Amino acid sequence: MVSHPRTEQAVARSLAQTADPRYALRRALRAIGESLGWRLGAVWEPATDAPETLTCVETWHAADIDAHEFEAASRRMSLAAGEGLPGRVWQSEEPAWVSDVVADANFPRRAAARRAGLHAGFCFPIRSARGVLGVIEFFTGEPRELDAELLGTMAALGDQIGQAVERRGDAEVLRAGEARLRAMLDAALDCVVTMDSEGCVLAFIPAAERTFGYASGEAVGRDMAELIIPPELRERHRRGLARYLATESPVLLDRRLEITGMRADGKTFPVELTITRIDVPGPPTFTGYLRDITDRKAAEADLRASRARIVEAADEARRRLERDLHDGAQQRLVELALDLRMARTRLDEEPARARELLDAALGDLEEATRELRELARGIHPAALTDGGLRPALEALAARSSVPAQLVAVPDMRFAAQVEAAAYFSVAEGLTNAARHAAAANVEVEVVQVNGALHVEVRDDGRGGAEADAGSGLRGLADRVAALDGELVVVSPESGGTVVRVEIPCES
């Protein structure tokens, strides 16, 4: 009876030295072959694309034999259960011994074996908890009778290799998965923070580092509340956590919340948060997905303010309209009625006085007509509706109290709200030039470039105007913003003001 402690040790060493299961198998194969002095070994595994057949995935041979043909034959072959020596062992899940494969009827590679000088062979299963992972076969240079002790040792080694390979495989899959998750989390834009049941930070990804201003190394292990929750909200957070742990009643879990977060410098900011519980054995751990919504909140506030201003501007326009009508045309018509009534009562007795009153009445009527015309034009210029920007801007420039030149105006028509925005931009620019800038000259330029209407009103006045100073310019900015356009006022203290408006359009 010969024991094989050297082989067992060599295999144990080879398995211990590497984490890669494929490499571990290759080393085990060589360790067995060299320690036993056998000539050739091979590993067979179920084919990945046809798991009901075995294929040869690894071979080893002693340095002094020409195993090329036999190895090639092995690697080409796929064996069904029960077919050849590997197939038999795979089927029976027990080791097997063949005194001379060249003489064995169930050995498809026997011709190649004869030419390679291979005769006795044994084969044993690589067994794991999941079943047989594959088989390992060995051949030597002369026929040899069954060595039951060797075969027993090999069967035990097969179990050992199986367990090691399986562990390696699990660890490898785990590591690969972890690396993938880590890469995903590292690239995430939202902050992912995990917390244990004590409230301590377990993980803090790069997005969280950027948002909250702590390095992962500083954050992990610290009380999450102290780290990212403003002091006045910490107690509520701790009570919520304690209540959850006591009752398991998920008040906040898996819901989208808007809360206040705190950065390392103590500044607070709005955060959108979802908390989920990680389902692992032991005390609960939690993952928080946090997103800094400062920009979104600011955009929402801007939008609300702009909407409110548009409504307020419309209301103000109605009030002004009522006032203009009341103080203007309506007064003139009242005076007209009084003049006419007085003229009538004097018609017979004081005809000269009656004529005077009628003249006054005609004057009132003319004035009322003029005021109504101006009012109507101020509400919306008829020339713009009928003829588009060119006639409307020509009329506007002609009425401007500061001399205005139209440098360029497109003849084509645009959407009504685009034309209106462009028209009122020019009107506001001219009003500003006349009222505030004390300008002597204004240039107006309207051109269509790349799907946008560019409007520019340039004056040579005193400058120093601001886009958000007057209600007129602010109202105009809102009107332009509602069309996804932009208004810029360039008005240096050194003089001159440019009102520049860009409105997306299709002619």
Add this chain to the structure above:
Amino acid sequence: MAVAVVIVDDNARFRVRARMCLEADGYAVVAEAADARSGLEAARRHRPDIVLLDIELPDMSGLELAELLTREPGAPAVVLTSTHDAADFGERVSRSGACGFVPKGALSGDAISALVP
């Protein structure tokens, strides 16, 4: 003796016409005022029979002034007027103590005498 009238209205063009109109119909316009404060003073000084009072005054509503005027001892009759219609002011015209309302365009001596008791 002619019926004495004080006209309270911030619009000078209207005051000119109202005076002409009422005087032609035999009323005596004893004073004009352009706001509520001077209207109240004029009424106290001249003690007119009638105050023709515009509802929209710069310093106070004519409706409030009507209440003040009609609470005074020996109060004048107050006739409210406006470019707006009486209906625009709802119940406030009848509650103000004024004896009536004349739209500005319909002002005449007859319209006034029809309202004053």
